[in-house]
Amino acid sequence: MTPLYFLDLAGTFVFAVSGIRAAADKRMDLFGALFLGFITALGGGTLRDMLLGIRPVSWLHDLNYLWTIFAALLFTYTFDHTTERLKKTLFLFDTIGLGVFTVIGVEKALALNIAEPYAVAMGMVSSVVGGITRDTFCGEIPLIFRKEIYATACLLGGTTLILLNDSLNITGMPSYGIVILFVIAIRVVAIKFKLRLPTVTPNAYKNKS
Template identity: 45%
Template sequence: MFYYIIDLLGTVAFTISGVMVAMNKRLDAFGIFIIGFVTALGGGTVRDILLGVKPVTWLINSTYMYVVIGTVLFAVFFRSKLKYLNISLFLFDTIGIGLYTVVGVEKGIAAGLHPIMCIALGTISACFGGVLRDILCNEIPVIFRKEIYATACILGGISYFVLTLFNIKSNIVFAIPIIVVILVRLLAVKYKLQLPSVYGKEE
């Protein structure tokens, strides 16, 4: 139940993130809903499609759709107040990507995939909603430009498989990679850490 609640909180954070981007682009009401929906559920949908899951998770559990609809309405009506929630939303988003990374990894393991593919699946689960959001809004996805976002998910996935090499309880194996993702993401933002550029210094 705890992780399910965090999952829903992550859905809320991702939805609001999408709504704010859509409103900055001055999209109409339908466009705002679509961007919020894609941001929140896009990563899980891509993951389920890659795994051949039919139907995808949000079609089975309608709670996700209700949460997205309610959050879109909240974000639109209280958009002037959202600036005060930036820190909380960032934390929810960070917890969300940590959880979605491990969920994706475990789904990959259940499907019998190679560890590298499992880590890729976890990263897709956590990040692809934001990628789809940025593409639909005609932006280069943030994770491809500067922020250590997908890298945090990859490190979390690697730590998951390292822990499985030891005799550790399953709940700890589940929790520690989430913490790894969260810490890497927080430290990267706090200290403005970025992946090295292949283009050298800008002139």
């Protein structure tokens, strides 16, 4: 059980919690909660594996992912997430998950000789597609398309990983650690200073509204 694997499960756990909470907001039943938890946590890795042609998709070989999602369900029912301390812990793990999923996605793509820009994209897919699917199933335009430096943190993190490998010859766990810390830093700074990406406003729209 490598540190990356442990962090992967931790990220899976927190992503699942966010899916289960979204299900609760929409008054879904237990099955809906489980399904949405599953898809939020593993949807990104699933699409990444399907795009890369890894088959079957990775989690099908490891029951720990399933148990992690059951644990997330139990946890969500049991604890009061409005507690300020828990909120901060969940945010921290969510951001760690973001970094870990990015690292895993980039590494898997590079191992299959995918060009580096696409490897960065695969890192981002691993991280963000779960949340996008969650929001779509809830009948909402995915949050990530409108708010927050979130996917951008993944793209910058993935690019950093490749730069560390190529230019500084830093690989493996040291590079992963740097990338994860970097992703956390970007998100914390972005939220503190309310940084956002600009909205798309082509010329055609500027004279309207």
